[in-house]
Amino acid sequence: xxxxxxxxxxxxxxxxxxxxxxxxxxxxxxxxxxxxxxxxxxxxxxxxxxxxxxxxxxxxxxxxxxxxxxxxxxxxxxxxxxxxxxxxxxxxxxxxxxxxxxxxxxxxxxxxxxxxxxxxxxxxxxxxxxxxxxxxxxxxxxx
Numbered sequence: 001x002x003x004x005x006x007x008x009x010x011x012x013x014x015x016x017x018x019x020x021x022x023x024x025x026x027x028x029x030x031x032x033x034x035x036x037x038x039x040x041x042x043x044x045x046x047x048x049x050x051x052x053x054x055x056x057x058x059x060x061x062x063x064x065x066x067x068x069x070x071x072x073x074x075x076x077x078x079x080x081x082x083x084x085x086x087x088x089x090x091x092x093x094x095x096x097x098x099x100x101x102x103x104x105x106x107x108x109x110x111x112x113x114x115x116x117x118x119x120x121x122x123x124x125x126x127x128x129x130x131x132x133x134x135x136x137x138x139x140x141x142x143x
Contacts, residue, residue: 018102020055021112022066026084027053030068034113037066039102046078046097053104056082056095064101067091 022035030053031037039055042048049069058065067082070090078097083090 020064020066020102024084026087027066027068028086030085031066031107032109034110036108036112037104038106038108040105042097042100042103046072046075049080049100049103054080054082054100055102055104056080056100058093058095058099060093065091066104 018040019036019038022031022033022037025033037053037055042054050072051069053066053068055064055066057063065082067084067087069080070083071081073079073081073094079094080097080100081090082095
């Protein structure tokens with residue numbers, strides 16, 4: 001199997017199996033930076049998420065947050081209070097259930113580190129350099 005087939009399989013699985021990469025220290029020691037978490041959609045009653053690590057979308061930060069559900073602020077509207085295990089206090093805003101995208105089912109330690117490295121400017125420069133030094137000459141020599 002060549003690299004193209006492997007990339008297609010990984011891409012296909014990323015649409016079938018929802019996952020995220022932990023990108024901050026707020027959940028240590030439970031989760032570390034670079035851990036890949038696999039999630040399932042939230043189900044059941046409002047109470048079913050209490051104590052679980054879940055992922056929610058934060059409109060304030062325009063990003064996904066992986067924190068623990070600490071309490072329910074409004075049981076009729078199913079609004080949660082989240083907190084990172086390493087944080088001193090809860091997240092500054094309540095999270096409505098429709099912003100919760102998944103509940104963490106299992107963790108693959110450090111498997112997401114590679115994906116985090118692509119987010120930095122330095123990594124982008126390294127990748128560009130690799131393309132210039134390896135891919136371009138290989139393409140020219142292949143002609």
